[in-house]
Amino acid sequence: MSEIEEFVVSNVNDDPEVLRERFRELGYLFIKNGIDADRCDVLAKSFVEALTPYVSWASDGRSLVSNGEHFGEGDGLYDELYPRLQSLEAFHDFFHEPAMIKLMEIVTGKKAFVYPIKMARIGTPGKIGFETPPHQDGRSHQGGPTMGGIWVPLLDVSAGMGRLRMLPGSHKRGIRPVFPARGPGLVQCEIYPGESTWHVSDVAQGDVLLFNSATVHDAEPNTTDNAVRLSVDTRFSDYGAPVYFSNLEPHHSWRIETLCWTTIYRGWNSTENQYYWKDYPNLV
Ligand SMILES: O=C(O)CCC(=O)C(=O)O
Numbered sequence: 001m002s003e004i005e006e007f008v009v010s011n012v013n014d015d016p017e018v019l020r021e022r023f024r025e026l027g028y029l030f031i032k033n034g035i036d037a038d039r040c041d042v043l044a045k046s047f048v049e050a051l052t053p054y055v056s057w058a059s060d061g062r063s064l065v066s067n068g069e070h071f072g073e074g075d076g077l078y079d080e081l082y083p084r085l086q087s088l089e090a091f092h093d094f095f096h097e098p099a100m101i102k103l104m105e106i107v108t109g110k111k112a113f114v115y116p117i118k119m120a121r122i123g124t125p126g127k128i129g130f131e132t133p134p135h136q137d138g139r140s141h142q143g144g145p146t147m148g149g150i151w152v153p154l155l156d157v158s159a160g161m162g163r164l165r166m167l168p169g170s171h172k173r174g175i176r177p178v179f180p181a182r183g184p185g186l187v188q189c190e191i192y193p194g195e196s197t198w199h200v201s202d203v204a205q206g207d208v209l210l211f212n213s214a215t216v217h218d219a220e221p222n223t224t225d226n227a228v229r230l231s232v233d234t235r236f237s238d239y240g241a242p243v244y245f246s247n248l249e250p251h252h253s254w255r256i257e258t259l260c261w262t263t264i265y266r267g268w269n270s271t272e273n274q275y276y277w278k279d280y281p282n283l284v
Pocket of ligand 1: 217
């Protein structure tokens with residue numbers, strides 16, 4: 001039986017050494033109002049436009065509803081819609097803004113390198129059992145101990161909508177064996193005896209979660225009638241750490257033929273965040 005505690009809250013202006021020590025201890029940082037909520041709002045609006053008519057604004061104008069067909073990663077409708085999100089320049093730029101890099105550098109204590117692979121998550125209801133299973137990004141992204149994950153809700157996420165959960169301290173026990181599972185990644189890692197307390201909270205637009213590559217995390221099921229959870233995430237490391245080649249390709253490009261950088265970059269205004277990793281010194 002698992003128990004739930006709220007995330008330990010951090011603030012971007014806390015002493016960086018205190019934050020790093022907390023990260024070392026818990027394996028994650030939950031930074032309240034870590035980035036400007038308006039930036040999330042702008043990106044959410046572009047996403048919703050791209051997801052029309054399947055996802056639209058609820059009457060409160062601040063949350064989303066699913067209109068009809070529910071879909072998860074790998075479903076036909078997902079494969080049709082996902083390239084539209086991946087093609088948005090603002091989505092990729094989002095993680096290269098100075099405020100984002102600053103958060104990553106709290107963790108690394110050094111110059112950060114943002115992974116090229118960027119993930120957008122559209123959590124519709126009606127897909128119970130297909131939510132993100134407990135996993136470690138160190139395995140899925142072949143990342144070393146200094147790789148981290150950064151996850152940002154583009155709109156508020158409350159209980160029932162598929163909140164992201166962290167297993168505090170789990171990073172201290174290394175990369176774990178896995179077995180097949182449903183949901184993103186298709187594998188689930190072992191949870192060891194005694195690991196029963198998870199951390200999770202309602203999160204607001206602009207909050208940020210940063211987590212160690214070995215921290216076990218998963219998502220709760222979206223049990224709402226029609227609320228959609230929208231979030232984005234990527235990986236980062238200290239500049240110079242090895243970056244495994246699969247992270248240089250667009251998310252889901254291994255399955256969706258139209259997902260390649262040439263197609264994604266078509267229509268972008270700037271080349272600044274295109275192929276920016278070409279001179280990275282440690283691609284493996
Ligand atoms: O948003 C999700 O459901 C999955 C996110 C995740 O697992 C990650 O960012 O590593």
